[in-house]
Amino acid sequence: MTEIWVRDKKFSLFLSESEILKGIKNVAEKIKSDLREEDPLFICVLNGAFMFASDLVKQLDFPCELCFIRLKSYEGTKTEGKVKEIYGLVEEIKNRNVVILEDIIDTGHTMYGLIENLSKQSPASIRIATLLFKPEALQLAIKPDYVVIEIPNDFVVGYGLDYEGHGRNLRNIYKICD
Numbered sequence: 001m002t003e004i005w006v007r008d009k010k011f012s013l014f015l016s017e018s019e020i021l022k023g024i025k026n027v028a029e030k031i032k033s034d035l036r037e038e039d040p041l042f043i044c045v046l047n048g049a050f051m052f053a054s055d056l057v058k059q060l061d062f063p064c065e066l067c068f069i070r071l072k073s074y075e076g077t078k079t080e081g082k083v084k085e086i087y088g089l090v091e092e093i094k095n096r097n098v099v100i101l102e103d104i105i106d107t108g109h110t111m112y113g114l115i116e117n118l119s120k121q122s123p124a125s126i127r128i129a130t131l132l133f134k135p136e137a138l139q140l141a142i143k144p145d146y147v148v149i150e151i152p153n154d155f156v157v158g159y160g161l162d163y164e165g166h167g168r169n170l171r172n173i174y175k176i177c178d
Contacts, residue, residue, distance in 0.1 A: 001013065003177070004170070004174055006157050006163045006166050006167040006174075007163060007164055007166050009163055009176055009177075010176070010177040011156075011157055011158075011167075011174035011175060011176055011177060012174060012175060012177055013172055013174055014151075014154070014156060014172075014173050014174055014175040015149060015151075015159075015172060015173040016172050017159070017171040017172050019149070020055075020131070020148070020149070020159055020172075020173065021055060023148035023149050024052065024055050024056050024059065024131075024148055025059060026148075027056065027129060027146045027147070027148050028056055028059030028060060029059075030146055031056075031060065031099070031129065031146060032059075032060060032061070032062065034127075035062075035064075035097060035099070035127075036062045037062075038097040039062075039063045039064060039065075039096075039097070040064050040065075040096070040097040040098065040099050041064070041065045041066075041067065041091060041093060041096045041097070041098050041099070042056075042057060042064060042065065042066045042067070042098075042099045042101055043067055043068070043069055043089065043091075043098060043099070043100050043101065043118075044066060044067070044068045044069070044101045045068075045069060045070075045071055045100065045101065045102050045103070045110075045114070046068050046069065046070040046071075047070065047160070047162070047168065048102075048103030048104065048160045048161050048162065048168070049101045049102050049103040049131065049160060050068075050160055050168075051159050051160040051168075052101060052103055052131040052148070052159070052160060053066060053101045056101065056129065065091070067089065067090070067091045069088055069089050069114075071110055071114065089118075092121075093118060093121045093122075093123045094121055094122045094123065095122065095123065095124050096123050096124055097123070097124050097125045097127070098118060098123045098124075098125065098126045098127070099126075099127045099128070099129055099145075099146075100114060100115075100118075100126065100127070100128050100129065101129050101130075102128065102129070102130040102131070102144075103130070103131050103132065103160050103161050104130065104131060104132040104133070104134065104156070104161060105128070105130045105132070105133050105134065105138070105142060105144055106134040106137040106138070106153070107137055107138065107139045107140070108138050108139055108140035108141075108142035109139065109140060111128060111140075111142045111144075112140045112142055115128075115142075127145040127146070128142070128143075128144040128145050128146070129144065129145065129146035129147075129148075130144045130146070130147055130148065131148045131149065131159070131160070132147075132148065132149055132150075132151050132156065132161075132173075133147045133149070133150050133151070134150075134151055134152070134153050135150060136152060136153040137153045154175040154176060155175065155176040156173050156174060156175050156176070157170065157173070157174050157176075158170030158171070158172050158173040158174050159171065159172065159173050161173065163176075
């Protein structure tokens with residue numbers, strides 16, 4: 001499908017599942033090189049990063065842990081810049097090498113708030129791996145360590161990303177039509 005409707009918005013195909021998986025494999029190779037001996041803790045930010053986290057950790061052939069937190073910062077197609085923690089971290093991260101797995105970094109507000117909160121727990125390191133990165137939308141000094149795909153400042157759905165709760169199940173990523 002090259003065009004789809006998600007609720008009241010029309011979207012066109014932007015990234016195929018095969019392009020996404022190829023990018024994830026490349027990022028997994030970098031993570032293997034950097035963290036193979038570190039027994040890292042991967043923190044998947046729900047709801048959006050679940051597909052990314054699943055496909056990424058399947059590529060890793062070394063000891064690691066995966067846990068989940070749930071944050072919310074979007075209403076409709078806009079981010080309000082306020083982060084709401086819905087389900088928090090229960091794992092001990094003191095002196096651990098942590099990798100945050102995020103679906104998308106645009107303004108940077110969500111990631112900034114999360115890093116600020118995690119830093120208070122004294123991890124050995126915090127790295128960021130994001131499926132999508134929108135440098136044009138960035139408002140804060142956030143630099144992801146691992147980026148699967150850099151994209152322009154378009155609203156996208158699919159592969160875990162949603163519009164009003166819908167579209168997460170799509171295998172491809174679609175961008176909103178003007």
